[in-house]
Amino acid sequence: MSPAAAATPTTRTPKRRRWPRVLAVLAILLLAAAWWIDHQLEPHRLANTVLARAGAALGLELSYEGDPDYALRPEPRLRLPRFSARVPGAATPLLTADRLEVSLPWSTILDGEAVVITRIELDAPRLDLAALNAWLDSRPPSDAPFELPTLTDGLRITDGRIDGDGWSLQALEVSLPRLVPQTPADALIAGEFRRADLAVDFRGRLQQATAGLRSPTLAEFAGTWSAGDIAMPWQFKLGGDLDLGDEAWRLGHLSLAADGRLPPATAEGAETAAPGPAWQLGASGDLGATADGGIGGGLRFSFGGEDQLPALDGEGELAIGDTIALDFAGLLTRWPATWPVLPGAAVTADDPLAWSLTYTGDRELGAPVSLHAERGDTRLFTRLTVPELQAWLETETGSPLPPLAGTFEAPSLQFGSVSFEGVRLRIEDDGDDGDAAADADAAATGSP
Numbered sequence: 001m002s003p004a005a006a007a008t009p010t011t012r013t014p015k016r017r018r019w020p021r022v023l024a025v026l027a028i029l030l031l032a033a034a035w036w037i038d039h040q041l042e043p044h045r046l047a048n049t050v051l052a053r054a055g056a057a058l059g060l061e062l063s064y065e066g067d068p069d070y071a072l073r074p075e076p077r078l079r080l081p082r083f084s085a086r087v088p089g090a091a092t093p094l095l096t097a098d099r100l101e102v103s104l105p106w107s108t109i110l111d112g113e114a115v116v117i118t119r120i121e122l123d124a125p126r127l128d129l130a131a132l133n134a135w136l137d138s139r140p141p142s143d144a145p146f147e148l149p150t151l152t153d154g155l156r157i158t159d160g161r162i163d164g165d166g167w168s169l170q171a172l173e174v175s176l177p178r179l180v181p182q183t184p185a186d187a188l189i190a191g192e193f194r195r196a197d198l199a200v201d202f203r204g205r206l207q208q209a210t211a212g213l214r215s216p217t218l219a220e221f222a223g224t225w226s227a228g229d230i231a232m233p234w235q236f237k238l239g240g241d242l243d244l245g246d247e248a249w250r251l252g253h254l255s256l257a258a259d260g261r262l263p264p265a266t267a268e269g270a271e272t273a274a275p276g277p278a279w280q281l282g283a284s285g286d287l288g289a290t291a292d293g294g295i296g297g298g299l300r301f302s303f304g305g306e307d308q309l310p311a312l313d314g315e316g317e318l319a320i321g322d323t324i325a326l327d328f329a330g331l332l333t334r335w336p337a338t339w340p341v342l343p344g345a346a347v348t349a350d351d352p353l354a355w356s357l358t359y360t361g362d363r364e365l366g367a368p369v370s371l372h373a374e375r376g377d378t379r380l381f382t383r384l385t386v387p388e389l390q391a392w393l394e395t396e397t398g399s400p401l402p403p404l405a406g407t408f409e410a411p412s413l414q415f416g417s418v419s420f421e422g423v424r425l426r427i428e429d430d431g432d433d434g435d436a437a438a439d440a441d442a443a444a445t446g447s448p
Contacts, residue, residue, distance in 0.1 A: 043068045047080060059139065060085045060094075075118060077103035087135045094131035099123040105152070119153035126161045148212055151179040160191070167195040185211035189221075199226045208242075217242040217251075225260075232276070234260035250288035254299075257282055262309075279305035285315075294321020308338055312355070324363055329356035332373070343378055343410045351375070382406030382427065 047070075051062040066081035083100040086093035103118040160172030172191040179185055190203035204221030222235035236258035240251040262276035285299035296319035304311040314330025332355055335347035347353050353375040361367020365386040373380040384404040392403050408425040 043070055047078065050078060051080075055085075058085075059088070060135065061088050064100075075103055075105050077101065077118075087131065087138065090131060090134070092128055092131050094128050094135055095125060097122045097125040100125075103153070115147055115149040117149055117151050119151065119155070121156045122158070122160065124159045124161075125157060126163070129162065129164045146213060148181045149179070150181065151176065154178050155187075167193065169193055179211055181212055182210045184209060197227055200224070201226075213244040215242055216240070230263045232260055232263055234258060248289035250286065252286045254283070254285050254287055256284070277306040277308040279303070279309055290319055290321050292321040294319060296320065304334070307334075308336055310334055310336055310339075314355070320363070322363075323361060324359060324365070326357060326359040328358075329354070331355070342375075343412060344376070347375070376411075378410045380406065380408050382408075 047064060047068040051064070055062040061084075063084050064080040064082055065084075068081065069079040071077045079099065079101040081099055083095075083097045084093045085095040099121070100123075101119075101121040105116055105118055107116065155174060155176040157172060157174040160169075160174070162169040162172065170192045172189075174187060174189050176185065176187040185208045187206045188204075189206055191201070193200040193202070200223060202221045202223035204219065207218045209216040216239070218237070218239045220235075220237050223233075225232045225234055236256060238254070238256050240254040243250045243252065258281045259279060261278050264274055264276045281301065281303050283299050283301040285297060287295055287297035287299075290296040296317070298315070298317050300313075300315040302313040303309075310332055311334035312330055312332040314328045316326070316328030316330075318327075319325040331352040332347060333349040333352045335342060335353070342353075345351055353373055355371070355373045357372075358370045359365070359367065368383040368385055370383050371380070372382075382404045383406055384402065388403040404427060406427050408423070408427065410423045412419060412421050412423065
């Protein structure tokens with residue numbers, strides 16, 4: 001063997017021995033990187049970092065209680081227990097939840113421009129509208145248009161609650177499989193509306209032809225209206241062109257079809273209550289936000305049902321906010337057989353009774369309602385209050401006449417074998433001082 005050949009192995013040996021050292025250094029570096037990443041992505045540290053940055057951007061204090069959890073595969077996901085969001089210094093949080101879970105695609109994190117979220121889940125969230133409005137009022141104005149987020153795997157809310165001014169939405173359930181702007185959206189919603197002793201449970205779906213602030217929208221719901229011992233089933237289908245503008249909202253080309261059944265009535269001596277009469281309501285028009293944040297607009301409607309109920313139609317204006325204002329007029333085409341008999345021929349579609357109704361007052365309908373009815377020379381001008389009328393209906397003994405004040409005119413009245421001509425009656429409620437009847441007199445004669 002030549003000297004050169006003998007030296008070859010000794011010159012290559014150091015290179016082969018360097019590989020274990022390189023691998024050891026790489027392993028140490030990977031371990032250090034893994035430790036650093038795990039340290040930075042430790043659940044509490046990660047959650048606090050995310051909430052601090054999000055809170056600074058929103059002007060809110062975001063917090064949680066308990067042990068958060070996160071995952072990076074198949075995409076980033078963060079789960080926060082007992083989540084809370086509040087305006088800094090405020091006593092009441094605007095939102096709390098037993099659990100908040102948000103998952104995002106890597107593209108949102110790496111790109112940061114598109115508002116794309118995979119899924120949002122909320123367990124037992126509670127939203128305080130007063131605190132929410134205070135936060136919205138504190139936000140600086142922005143010229144940037146509202147951008148609807150994309151939820152590729154949708155939204156789920158369980159056992160939610162919204163607290164308003166004297167009312168609440170409880171047991172709120174929302175299931176939205178997918179939300180992509182300008183594509184169809186379909187959400188299943190259920191819950192219960194409560195205000196004092198009134199409870200309305202509902203379940204149904206809300207659909208948009210193209211998800212966004214402006215879209216044809218359809219709502220189909222059913223439930224039960226309850227107040228005390230009274231319960232009435234109902235269902236409705238409401239559609240229209242929804243426009244959630246920057247300043248106000250509007251539902252144009254509104255179309256409503258609703259039906260239900262009034263509370264059952266128990267006949268004397270009967271063991272079970274007979275089903276209450278079925279009713280139907282149809283309406284069309286335009287509704288929108290009023291200056292005080294309420295609801296107002298013009299409507300046309302028709303109401304009917306079984307023979308125990310009147311059949312009527314009408315149109316007019318309404319405004320529902322801190323107070324209520326109603327101004328409607330129309331025709332009554334069927335007089336229920338269970339009501340007191342009117343003088344003259346029966347009320348029919350060919351011989352209807354014209355009516356008008358106005359009200360301005362509190363939302364509990366405690367102010368007087370003005371009701372005018374007229375057919376030929378027979379006229380009724382009266383004022384009444386809904387609470388007094390309800391009390392009269394619930395009283396088994398007492399006055400046979402409802403608590404109203406006004407005037408009644410008819411060319412003739414027949415009581416058995418006795419006939420009266422040129423009848424003009426002035427009706428006064430026992431608790432009234434005569435002003436209501438005087439006002440009705442003025443309306444009847446056209447005087448101010």
